Amino acid sequence: FQDIIESSTDGLIVTDTEGIIVKTNMGLEHITGINDAVLRLRPLSTLEKTTFPQLNFKDILETIQARGNWSGETTGNRLSGEEFIAQISFFPILNESGEAFAYAALIKDVTEQRRMEQELISSLKKTTQAQEATIFGLARLAEYRDQATGFHLERIRSYCRELAEALHRHPVFSKQVDRHFIETLYRTAPLHDIGKVGIPDYILLKAGKLSEQEFEIMKQHTIIGYQTLYSIQQQYGDMDFLKMGIEITYCHHERFDGKGYPRGLKGNEIPLSAQILSIADVYDALTTERVYKKAFSHKKSLEIMMAERGKHFEPRLFDVFLSIADKFDAIRKQFLEKPQQSVFVT
Structure with missing residues (x-):
């Protein structure tokens, strides 16, 4: 001894x-x-x-x-x-x-052990930053083809984070929406429309309303995005940001009543991350100008969305959104497409 x-x-x-x-x-x-x-x-x-x-x-x-x-x-x-x-x-x-x-x-x-741990943490932080840059770069591929969307990605990720922060404070959602969920959603939200890189220009950039056949092709962007991220996941493993990226890319056009696409999911079948993204995406689509429509005012957009409570949107989730709608409006003003423009459809 x-x-x-x-x-x-x-x-x-x-x-x-x-x-x-x-x-x-x-x-x-x-x-x-x-x-x-x-x-x-x-x-x-x-x-x-x-x-x-x-x-x-x-x-x-x-x-x-x-x-x-x-x-x-x-x-x-x-x-x-x-x-x-x-x-x-x-x-x-x-x-x-x-x-x-x-x-x-x-x-x-344990001096050397702690030194190595700090180096690993530093390396992971750099990796995370590289992942985020890659994610944003990939998402930009779709956005650059559709110049009308401008600050769309910045607004979407900011809307998602603001709504997720509110859900974190809500007793119904707080267990699922923790700090890691919020950060991952903020980082992956820009991926939601990555599948549009596979949509033909004559449809993606069309000034008028899409025909029924063209809309069916447009809906494929959710599947193209899913397949793209799923193939990456198969190669590099089940990382959280890829898992959530797949959720929002594949499911952000699903509806609470089951009438969305591509799979017709309903209720809690739709991942919460995608439900949050859906509210952000619809609000952004209504409040910004497109080649085929004028921008609706913040007030008018909320009126339109309220008619979809329990249809497009989960009621409790939508109520949380309404409670912080003024923060969405502030984000919208921060990232205005055309700061000098003040004409809205009311």
Whole structure:
């Protein structure tokens, strides 16, 4: 046992019940730079001055006596002045009667581990930023072909985030709409119309109303978008942003009453992310000018949408939207297509 203690790279401190150090090992010397001869028969509090200024060993010993153990992570200073990070665990050493006659502390140097974790986090953040740039770039492919949509992507993602924030505060939706959901929705919302890259220009850019046959072709953008993202998912795995991207791309034209497309989903069959996107998309379509229509005012758009409560839109979700409709209006004004234009259909 003594050989195991001495050969361990982790530090070990043994004290009596009064907190006087009776033994340390080479592992502790390797971590702190302080050898056993310096520490032996000194109070544990000595290490507060030399090595662990953030710890209060008196409080730690009281915690061990009350709870049976103590553990924590702290920064320390080596004898050389170099800072390090340590995981420390204190526990009692019991005699045959189950009474504590000494205490032991295991000290593990986790400096390198924490450094690598931070590098990984930094790398993941860069990866996330790259993913978002890629997503937005892909979505732009469709938007650039339809110049009339202008700030459409910026508005849509902002509308979605605003509505999701409100749902996060709502008792019915708060469990599903957490911070991760909100952030993922904001990042993936621009993908909703990515499938339009596969729609012919004569349909996508048509100034007038689409014929029945042309509309059937236009509806294929949901399937094209789904197939595009699904193929990426098959290659790179089930990442959250791809999963939600598929949901909103495939399902944002479904309706609560089951009369939407492409699959005729209804009610809770429609992913919540797609339902949120649908409200944002309809509001944006109504309040912005297209080659085939004038922009409706904010007030008129809400009137039109209210007629679709329980039909196109889930009632409770739509009510939350109505409660923050003024914030949608503010976003709309922030990203006006033509700031000088003030004529609306009322």
